[in-house]
Amino acid sequence: MNKGIQEIPLRRLVSQSLKEEVYHAHLSSGLDVYVLPRHEYHQKYAVFATRYGSIDTAFVLRGQEQATLTPAGVAHFLEHKLFEGREGNVFEDFASLGASVNAYTTYGLTSYLFSATDSFYPCLGLLVDFVQEPYFTKESVEKEQGIIAQEITMYEDNSDFQVFSNLMQALYQRNPVREKIAGTVESVHCITPEVLYQCHGTFYHPGNMVLFAIGAIEPEKVARLVEEKLHNGNHSLQGEIRRLYPSEPISVDKHRIDAQMSVARPLCYIGFKDVRLKHGDELLKRQLATSLTLQLLFGKTSALYNRLYESGLIDATFDTYYTAEETFAHAVLGGSTPDPTKLEAAILAGLREARENGFTEEEFGRQKRKSIGGFLYALNSLEFIANNFVSTHFRGSSLFAYLDILKKLTLEDVERSLEEQFKEELMAVSIIQPRLE
Numbered sequence: 001m002n003k004g005i006q007e008i009p010l011r012r013l014v015s016q017s018l019k020e021e022v023y024h025a026h027l028s029s030g031l032d033v034y035v036l037p038r039h040e041y042h043q044k045y046a047v048f049a050t051r052y053g054s055i056d057t058a059f060v061l062r063g064q065e066q067a068t069l070t071p072a073g074v075a076h077f078l079e080h081k082l083f084e085g086r087e088g089n090v091f092e093d094f095a096s097l098g099a100s101v102n103a104y105t106t107y108g109l110t111s112y113l114f115s116a117t118d119s120f121y122p123c124l125g126l127l128v129d130f131v132q133e134p135y136f137t138k139e140s141v142e143k144e145q146g147i148i149a150q151e152i153t154m155y156e157d158n159s160d161f162q163v164f165s166n167l168m169q170a171l172y173q174r175n176p177v178r179e180k181i182a183g184t185v186e187s188v189h190c191i192t193p194e195v196l197y198q199c200h201g202t203f204y205h206p207g208n209m210v211l212f213a214i215g216a217i218e219p220e221k222v223a224r225l226v227e228e229k230l231h232n233g234n235h236s237l238q239g240e241i242r243r244l245y246p247s248e249p250i251s252v253d254k255h256r257i258d259a260q261m262s263v264a265r266p267l268c269y270i271g272f273k274d275v276r277l278k279h280g281d282e283l284l285k286r287q288l289a290t291s292l293t294l295q296l297l298f299g300k301t302s303a304l305y306n307r308l309y310e311s312g313l314i315d316a317t318f319d320t321y322y323t324a325e326e327t328f329a330h331a332v333l334g335g336s337t338p339d340p341t342k343l344e345a346a347i348l349a350g351l352r353e354a355r356e357n358g359f360t361e362e363e364f365g366r367q368k369r370k371s372i373g374g375f376l377y378a379l380n381s382l383e384f385i386a387n388n389f390v391s392t393h394f395r396g397s398s399l400f401a402y403l404d405i406l407k408k409l410t411l412e413d414v415e416r417s418l419e420e421q422f423k424e425e426l427m428a429v430s431i432i433q434p435r436l437e
Contacts, residue, residue, distance in 0.1 A: 008223045015400040017407070018379070022400070023219035029230040030207025034389065035219035038382065044120040044215030045382040048131050049111040049390045051210075052203035054183075055176040055327065056108075060242035061202060067244055071190040072176075073148070073183020074199050076105040078134075081144055081196060082112070086135040090126070099123045107177050108325050109394055111387065120217060121225055128211075128229040134200045136193040149185045163267045163432045166257040167332065170428035171273045173253040174246035177328045206230055208241060212389050214382050245327050250275050252428045260435040268340035270347060273426040274322075274329035280396035283324055285405050286417070288371075290322040290331060292409060293417040295367050296359050297350070298333060304350040313343045322421075326395065331421055340431045351422050364411045372406055 011024045025033045057070050083090045083103070094101040099116035101123075112131050116123050155161045165180055172178040182188070202208075213222050252273055278286050298305050298320045308314045317335035337343045378384045389399040 017403045025223040027227050032210050033223050034212045035222045036214040039216045041215050042117050045115045045386050046213040047111050047113045047386045047390050048127050048211045049109050050203050051208050051394045052110050053106050053108040054181040058244040071187040072179045073188050076182045077191050079103050079105045079110050085130050090130045097123050136196050141193050145188050148188050152182050152185055159261045159263045159432050163269050163430050167269045167271045167430035170254040170257045171252050171271045173249050175248045175328050210393055212386050256429045258431050261432050263434050265336045266340050267432040268337050268343050269334035269430045271428050272331045272422050284397040287324045288406050289413045289417045290421050293414045294320040313337055
């Protein structure tokens with residue numbers, strides 16, 4: 001045991017509504033560690049995440065005034081490269097311990113995670129080590145540039161990816177959410193070891209990260225192991241990172257983008273830009289209210305969905321979702337359709353009808369109960385709990401607040417969402433038609 005490690009105080013956080021207890025430790029490095037013991041599960045799961053995603057391409061380093069600008073795709077590139085450490089391939093190290101490891105990059109965060117049944121603590125130590133110990137060479141970066149360029153090219157041939165990417169280009173004028181998470185073939189070739197080390201040093205400081213672990217594990221042992229791993233890292237507290245985002249105009253960039261690809265049927269995605277950005281619990285409330293509104297409008301038991309389905313304008317690929325961060329928010333709906341123009345007109349007519357008539361208390365109550373049931377069922381998944389705990393934490397809220405906020409939603413909340421969120425002037429449409437031979 002490292003004699004320099006002092007006793008680590010643990011706070012017990014209790015959710016009365018979920019009947020859960022989470023233990024929290026704030027380490028000397030600035031890292032927040034959360035542990036949720038679930039002794040009835042044999043599986044254990046851990047996530048080590050940084051609040052650093054694809055939109056974080058401009059920032060000011062500590063002690064400097066000049067902004068640092070990085071190429072698009074650095075966060076995703078860095079996620080790939082950390083698995084290739086000085087000692088070899090990290091995937092093989094986890095496999096030798098009987099565990100599986102993975103990672104993902106979104107617009108706002110990068111997460112590294114593993115699941116294991118045995119050898120949890122050696123895996124946890126390995127997780128902290130490889131994420132905190134970058135190793136880049138000119139040769140390995142050049143090799144990765146080619147790999148990611150191939151990945152980008154492959155996605156550009158994917159119609160579902162392309163129709164969504166075009167929609168983001170249409171909805172936003174300046175916000176970096178309009179750029180692909182992996183960047184472009186041109187931008188990844190501008191990434192150097194120096195850029196990677198600089199971004200790692202800025203965004204992978206423990207004070208900008210969170211670690212969440214769940215399963216049949218001991219909170220004190222988790223906190224002490226992570227503290228020991230980080231103790232010799234000389235992590236001086238860095239304070240808040242100054243992230244720079246361009247000012248996004250209210251209006252959309254384009255109301256429509258049409259493209260052609262090798263598809264059997266047209267694809268049509270419709271997006272609604274949300275300009276009322278929130279933070280913390282208010283952001284979570286808006287996310288839940290708008291998601292509930294989408295289910296009332298387009299859930300498989302709704303009258304509008306059944307009209308669209310029976311008319312043949314939509315099929316099983318039709319889906320909806322709402323996403324919200326502190327710097328952007330939007331609703332997206334669509335799928336495959338034989339006639340994008342008719343589908344767009346039918347959806348707009350359905351929205352106007354819903355605004356005029358509203359929802360009944362019976363419809364609202366039924367859908368709200370279904371959403372509560374779906375959330376409680378999802379809590380059986382350790383992976384769901386861990387990843388959603390991290391994402392809500394970075395948005396200034398908590399997974400523990402989810403059920404309480406959902407239960408307090410009213411019919412007025414969803415009707416306000418219907419009125420504010422689905423404005424035709426803030427709508428954009430992305431269509432991919434079959435390529436003419």
